[in-house]
Amino acid sequence: MFDGIGTAVAALAQPDVVGIVLLASVIGLVAGVLPGLGNVQAMAMALPFTFGMDRVSAIYFLSAICASATFGGSVPAILINVPGTPASAATTIEGYPMAKRGEGNRALAISATASVMGGLVGIGVLVVSIPFVKWAALLFGPPETFMLVLLGLITIAYAIQGNIIRGLAISGIGVLLSLIGYASVTGVYRFSLGSKHYLWDGIEQVAFLTGVFGLSEAIQLGMKGRVVAHAEEVALGGFHGTLQGIIDTFRYPLTFVRSSVIGVIVGIAPGVGGSVSNVVAYAMTAQISKDPLIGKGSVEGLVACESANNATYGGDAIPTLAFGIPGSLAMAILLGGLNLHGVPVGPWLMREHMEIVWVVVFGLLAGTVVSCVGGLLLARWLARITLISTSLLVPTIVVLILTGAYAIRQNFWDVVVAILSGIFGYFLTRHGFSLLPLIIGFLLGAVAEQAFIQSLHISEGSLSIFFSHPLSLLLFLGVVATGLYPVFQRLVVKGVL
Amino acid sequence: MQSIFRRDFCSLIAALFVFVVGPSGAANAQPVKSIALPHTITIVFPFAAGGGGDVQSRIVARYLPKYLPGAPTFIVKNEPGAGGRTGVQTVYRSKADGSVIGSTYTAGAVGNQAIFGDDAGYDFAKFVLLTSTYHQPYTIAVGPQTLYKSIADLKKAGKPIPFCNEGGSLSLAYIVIAAKEMGFPYRLIPGYPGAPAATAGMLRGDCEAVSYGLEFTNRYLKEGVRPIAVHGSERHELWPNVPTSKEQGYPLELKIDMVFYLPPGSSAELAELLRDALTKLYQNKEFLDAIRAAKFTPTFAGTKQTQRFVSELTKLYSKYASELREAEAKIK
Numbered sequence: 142m143f144d145g146i147g148t149a150v151a152a153l154a155q156p157d158v159v160g161i162v163l164l165a166s167v168i169g170l171v172a173g174v175l176p177g178l179g180n181v182q183a184m185a186m187a188l189p190f191t192f193g194m195d196r197v198s199a200i201y202f203l204s205a206i207c208a209s210a211t212f213g214g215s216v217p218a219i220l221i222n223v224p225g226t227p228a229s230a231a232t233t234i235e236g237y238p239m240a241k242r243g244e245g246n247r248a249l250a251i252s253a254t255a256s257v258m259g260g261l262v263g264i265g266v267l268v269v270s271i272p273f274v275k276w277a278a279l280l281f282g283p284p285e286t287f288m289l290v291l292l293g294l295i296t297i298a299y300a301i302q303g304n305i306i307r308g309l310a311i312s313g314i315g316v317l318l319s320l321i322g323y324a325s326v327t328g329v330y331r332f333s334l335g336s337k338h339y340l341w342d343g344i345e346q347v348a349f350l351t352g353v354f355g356l357s358e359a360i361q362l363g364m365k366g367r368v369v370a371h372a373e374e375v376a377l378g379g380f381h382g383t384l385q386g387i388i389d390t391f392r393y394p395l396t397f398v399r400s401s402v403i404g405v406i407v408g409i410a411p412g413v414g415g416s417v418s419n420v421v422a423y424a425m426t427a428q429i430s431k432d433p434l435i436g437k438g439s440v441e442g443l444v445a446c447e448s449a450n451n452a453t454y455g456g457d458a459i460p461t462l463a464f465g466i467p468g469s470l471a472m473a474i475l476l477g478g479l480n481l482h483g484v485p486v487g488p489w490l491m492r493e494h495m496e497i498v499w500v501v502v503f504g505l506l507a508g509t510v511v512s513c514v515g516g517l518l519l520a521r522w523l524a525r526i527t528l529i530s531t532s533l534l535v536p537t538i539v540v541l542i543l544t545g546a547y548a549i550r551q552n553f554w555d556v557v558v559a560i561l562s563g564i565f566g567y568f569l570t571r572h573g574f575s576l577l578p579l580i581i582g583f584l585l586g587a588v589a590e591q592a593f594i595q596s597l598h599i600s601e602g603s604l605s606i607f608f609s610h611p612l613s614l615l616l617f618l619g620v621v622a623t624g625l626y627p628v629f630q631r632l633v634v635k636g637v638l
Numbered sequence: 639m640q641s642i643f644r645r646d647f648c649s650l651i652a653a654l655f656v657f658v659v660g661p662s663g664a665a666n667a668q669p670v671k672s673i674a675l676p677h678t679i680t681i682v683f684p685f686a687a688g689g690g691g692d693v694q695s696r697i698v699a700r701y702l703p704k705y706l707p708g709a710p711t712f713i714v715k716n717e718p719g720a721g722g723r724t725g726v727q728t729v730y731r732s733k734a735d736g737s738v739i740g741s742t743y744t745a746g747a748v749g750n751q752a753i754f755g756d757d758a759g760y761d762f763a764k765f766v767l768l769t770s771t772y773h774q775p776y777t778i779a780v781g782p783q784t785l786y787k788s789i790a791d792l793k794k795a796g797k798p799i800p801f802c803n804e805g806g807s808l809s810l811a812y813i814v815i816a817a818k819e820m821g822f823p824y825r826l827i828p829g830y831p832g833a834p835a836a837t838a839g840m841l842r843g844d845c846e847a848v849s850y851g852l853e854f855t856n857r858y859l860k861e862g863v864r865p866i867a868v869h870g871s872e873r874h875e876l877w878p879n880v881p882t883s884k885e886q887g888y889p890l891e892l893k894i895d896m897v898f899y900l901p902p903g904s905s906a907e908l909a910e911l912l913r914d915a916l917t918k919l920y921q922n923k924e925f926l927d928a929i930r931a932a933k934f935t936p937t938f939a940g941t942k943q944t945q946r947f948v949s950e951l952t953k954l955y956s957k958y959a960s961e962l963r964e965a966e967a968k969i970k
Contacts, residue, residue, distance in 0.1 A: 189713075192700055275861070279842045283829075323720045326805050326829035327969060330757075342719035465857070466834040473686050480693035481700070483931030487834065487857040595829040598969075599800070599844050 145496025149503050152197045161198050162504070165205035166511035172206070173213020173512075175545060179226040179347075180210035182549075184474040188481070196482040197500055203478045204504025207471045208260060209512035211415060211450050215252045216516070220245055220526045221538055223355035227346065228415030228450040230580050231423035233354055235446065238438030245524030250386025251440060252447045253516035255397065258390065259448030260509035262401035263408065263455025264502055270459060271498070274491065278463040281410040283599060284606050287592035288616035289410050290585045293417060295623050297424040297581045305627055308578045311569070315582020316589070318344055324587075326594045339554050348546035348555040349562045349583065353576055356563020359538045361570070362531045383520045389440045396426055396441050397448045404449035408456020408468055415450040415469070420581045422449030428626070454505050462490055462498055475501070673907040676737040678711045681898075683741050684725025686718045689832060690854060691896050693932055694772055695741045698898075698916075701925040705915035721804065722746050723758055730760035734904040739912070744770065744897045744944075745951055746808035752955035753811070753962050762948070764902035766909050769916045770944040772896040773937040774851045775870035776812050777880075781840040781847070782862030789867055789886045792822040792847075800845035802827045802836040805969060809836070812892050813849045814965045815958050816869065820888045828969050837863060851894050852876060853934060869893070895937075897944055913941055 152158050165187075172183035183206050191199035214226030219236030232252065239248035270277045281289070294316075298308030321332045322343030333340040390397070400422035407418035426445035427435050435442050457468030465487035467473035476486045484490065484497050491498055516523075526534075546559035566576055600606035608614050683695045692714070699712035717725035726747050729740035751758040780786045792799050803809040805828030817824040827845045830836035837858050840848050848855075848863075855865055856876050865880045869892035873882060883890040898916060900909055919925055920938040929936040939947070955962065 185716075188696070189700070279838060282839065282842050282844055341724055460838070464834055464838050464861075466832070466838055467686070470686070477692055477696060480932040481696050481928075483928065485857070485933035488861050489857055489933065492860065591829050595827065595844075598825075598827045598829070601825075 145494070146499045148496040149197070149499035152500065153201070153503055153507065158198050158201055161194070161202050162205045162507045163511060165202045166209040166508050166515065169206040169209030169508060170213040170512045170515060173210035173225045174216050175225060175541065178545060178548065179214065179228075179471075180207045181470045181474060183210060184471060184478070188474065188478055191478060191482070196484065196497075199478060199482050200475075200484075200497060200500045201504045201507070203475050204501050205508030205511070207475060208451070208454055208505040208508030211454075212253060212256045212447075212509070212512045212516055215256070215447060216249065216523060219248045219252060220523065221355075221534065222358040223351060223538060223542065226415075227350050227580075227584070228419050228453070229446075230350065230354065230416060231420040231446045231577060232443065232450075234423065234436060234575075234577065235439050235442035237358075238436075239440075239443070240524070240527050242438055243527075244382060244438070245527050246520040247382035247386040247389070248438075248443060249520035249523060250383040250517055251389050251443050252386075253513035253520070254387050254390040255444045255447035256451040256516075257510055257513040258397060259401045259404060259451035260454065260506065260513075262398070262448070263405050263452035264506050264509075265455070266405045266452075267455040267458050267462075268502060271491075274459055274463040275488075277409060278460040278466065280612065282610070283592045283595035284610050284613040285616065286410050287589055287596055288607060288613045288620065289407070290589040290592065292616050292619045292623065293407075293421045293424075294582065294585060294589070295620055296428065297420055298578050299424075299428065299623065299627060305624075307574065311574050312578035312582035315579040315584075316586030317582075318349075319583045319586030320590065324590070326591050326598075339552070343587070344558055344583075345546070345549060345552075345555045346584070347549050348558040350580060351542045351545055352559035352562025353566035353580065355538055355542045356559060357566030357570055357576070359535050359542070360563060360567045362538075363535045365531070380521055382524075383517060386520070387517070390444055393441045393444045396430075396445050400426065400445040400449040401452040404452030405456040407449075408453035409459050410456075415453040416584055417581065418453045419446045419450040420577055422446060424577075428623075451509055454509075458501065458505065462501065464488060465490070673736070673905060673911055675706060675708055675710050675908075675911075676735065677708070678713060679737060679739060681712060681714045681739050681741050682717055682725050682729050682732075683714060684717055684719075684722040684728075684747075685742075686716055686832070690772065690851075690934060691741065691743060692716060694896060694929065694934060697925065697928050697932070698741075698919065701922060701928070702915055702919050705918045706911070721750060723750050723754070723760075726750070726762075727759040729765070729899070729901050732901040734766075734901045734908075736900075736904070736908050736912075738901060739768070740765070740899045740901075741896060742899075743808055743894055744947060745811070745892075745894050747897075748948060748951045749808050749811040749955055749962070752952075752959055753966050761902075763952075766900040766902070766904040767941055767944050767948065768898040768900065768909065768913050769920075769941060770895045770897040770939045770947060771920070771937055772853075772894070772934065773939065774853050774894060774935070775868050775874065776816075776849060776892040776894060777852050777855050777865050777869065778816060778847060778849050778867045779840075779855050779858075779863050779865040781843065781845070782864065783843055784846045784864075786846070786866060787864075788881070789820050789822065789883065789888065791866075793820070795822070798823040798825040799847050800825050800827050801847050801849060802830055802839040802845040803848070804832065804836065805829050808894065809833070809849060810965060811955065811958075811962055812869075814961050815892065815954070816849065816883075816890060818958060818961050819890050820883070826965065826969055857933070893947075895939070895944075895947060897948070 168183055172178040184203055211228050214229035215232045218224040218229035218232040220240050222233050222237040224230045236248045298312045299305040322340050323330050403422040404418040423446045430441050432439045432441045457472050460466040461468045461472040467476055479486050484494055543556050546555045596606050681695050681699055683692050696714045699714050703709040717728050732738035748762050751762050801813050830839055833850045833854050836848050867883045868874055868880055869883050869890050926936045
């Protein structure tokens with residue numbers, strides 16, 4: 142298990158590799174901060190630049206970019222309510238209200254600390270699971286994935302919205318939107334409005350997400366015509382706020398552990414990643430937390446989101462390293478990078494190149510730590526973004542979002558989608574709907590459909606497949622418990638139970 | 639005053655946006671003079687990053703520039719979607735000015751056209767073919783839980799053999815053709831996002847068999863994957879103990895390769911320039927070592943041979959067109 146660990150550690154002690162990791166972390170951080178960019182785009186762009194590097198340096202470079210973008214994505218999520226990456230969607234719910242209260246630097250410090258801690262848990266699980274990593278990688282088949290997604294949807298619909306009917310209705314709209322385009326299992330082409338090309342693969346995710354969150358917030362800010370926070374409040378935060386944020390993170394050990402475990406499990410499941418773990422961990426915390434500030438800038442809620450999305454990398458890496466099945470798009474690019482540098486992926490990797498496995502592990506770890514330490518050092522200055530006047534901030538947000546939407550595929554229709562999504566998001570917010578159930582329905586709808594149909598293909602149409610697999614059954618019981626929880630709660634309040 | 643400032647600022651931002659976004663569209667509209675190559679050439683690969691074809695495209699992108707005038711910069715763009723059709727359509731609609739080259743699995747691209755007809759969104763015959771690589775026979779392999787040792791065992795199973803696959807394109811087509819030729823019943827478990835995921839599905843017990851290229855399947859033998867047939871004319875050096883389909887009584891040759899091609903209407907001069915560069919590239923030791931280091935066998939076929947592969951595939955698919963459409967309809 143520890144074969145090759147010396148090679149990986151010795152390489153990381155070299156000044157040039159340290160420099161490469163620092164550079165990669167900055168690249169990842171910047172890509173994460175910019176809406177529309179994320180670790181996938183940054184890694185794809187950086188790949189050709191690794192040609193001149195030796196194999197180990199190149200893999201350190203790519204792994205560090207991969208891990209550092211997530212914290213970067215939380216910076217605009219907290220300060221201007223625009224998730225830099227989909228993995229920071231839920232962060233906006235608690236981070237932005239804190240920024241509005243003048244606690245932007247405290248929120249950034251919580252985010253950075255929870256990210257490091259979550260990343261450590263994820264990587265710790267990956268390391269511990271190395272001896273039985275193949276078993277772990279095969280844990281989630283189609284029925285287990287379907288039940289996990291169902292559990293996520295129902296938890297979020299209730300926990301975020303507070304009213305399960307409204308929550309399910311809005312996440313149902315998200316699910317419907319996710320079904321647009323080509324269905325990968327059945328090959329059917331749906332709800333495409335006659336478009337033969339643009340809607341083939343459905344609505345572009347980044348354009349939709351940044352539009353719903355960012356543009357809708359820009360519209361609100363523009364209408365109110367003010368700053369996000371007030372100078373005196375931000376000044377009060379100062380360095381004390383940063384320190385307070387670090388301490389805050391350790392006040393919720395149970396939340397942190399629970400969210401990190403959710404992050405790892407979601408990471409192992411195919412087709413779902415940081416964007417889902419961030420929301421699921423938050424939703425679960427929102428459901429059981431007694432913090433009156435939940436939904437209004439709660440520290441505990443923020444700890445949950447930020448530890449989960451970083452822990453996901455450890456889970457993502459399990460099927461990636463064990464079988465060559467990329468746990469996420471970023472892991473797919475990492476696999477491509479390994480191959481390009483002469484490292485065969487698939488089961489061979491752990492049999493013949495354990496040193497590379499350790500390089501990936503330490504690269505992910507280093508990227509997380511460096512980006513978050515950088516975040517802590519810069520938090521008090523970054524928080525001043527919230528003092529910028531809306532007359533400057535709103536156009537800047539609009540340009541960043543529209544450019545980001547365009548940059549993904551260089552398609553002007555994506556810009557149109559971002560604008561329409563922004564208007565839609567604004568409309569929903571004004572009428573008291575939470576945006577998260579919509580987003581999670583959108584992200585998970587197609588995954589749920591695919592897993593459901595695949596399960597029925599395996600069982601030749603019998604629904605018993607969902608109850609005959611132990612893990613699937615366990616998750617189903619979780620679905621039932623979550624669905625009945627509000628009824629149970631009401632009965633307790635009425636004194637019936 | 640403030641409103642003037644706001645208006646000016648918004649105009650500035652709008653101009654900045656047009657400036658940032660505009661150039662790529664404008665660059666695409668530039669006319670090409672003679673066969674001068676653009677500074678940047680994009681290789682469009684229609685599947686996600688990380689797979690065998692993607693990696694080989696990227697290695698080509700790394701080493702090919704030095705064989706071309708002006709050493710243009712190569713970018714590999716993954717355009718996955720619709721079972722590989724999206725990326726191929728992009729190349730089909732691209733300008734024939736040398737700024738875009740396609741790379742894809744020939745059998746998948748031709749197969750999609752056979753299955754989906756006009757809905758495939760391209761006519762593969764109109765592409766300008768360059769060269770091909772990554773040639774290997776297709777195989778049938780079974781999971782560790784099964785007792786099948788040969789094609790005859792599949793026929794004797796007394797039930798349809800479940801195959802994990804992506805749900806369209808090549809993996810579906812070659813299962814359908816093999817089943818028809820060999821006479822074993824089958825059913826498809828579609829929806830796996832790639833060959834590694836489908837193979838893991840088989841190891842988990844979602845299905846009993848998979849059908850993929852030999853080099854890919856070879857990676858999973860130690861995990862319990864058992865090959866029972868190679869769809870080639872003779873035994874492969876990697877698997878000397880695995881009988882061919884022909885040896886088992888079914889003279890079936892199903893192979894895959896990856897083709898480099900240009901958009902319809904590309905000039906003969908441009909095609910010749912790139913063919914010549916690719917031919918030289920596949921003689922470069924450093925490049926071939928890079929392919930081998932990634933555990934792929936560097937094969938090469940020139941234009942005529944590649945055209946022959948495409949024409950053989952077209953004939954093969956037209957022979958089984960009704961079976962392929964029926965199989966596709968069944969999973970809907």
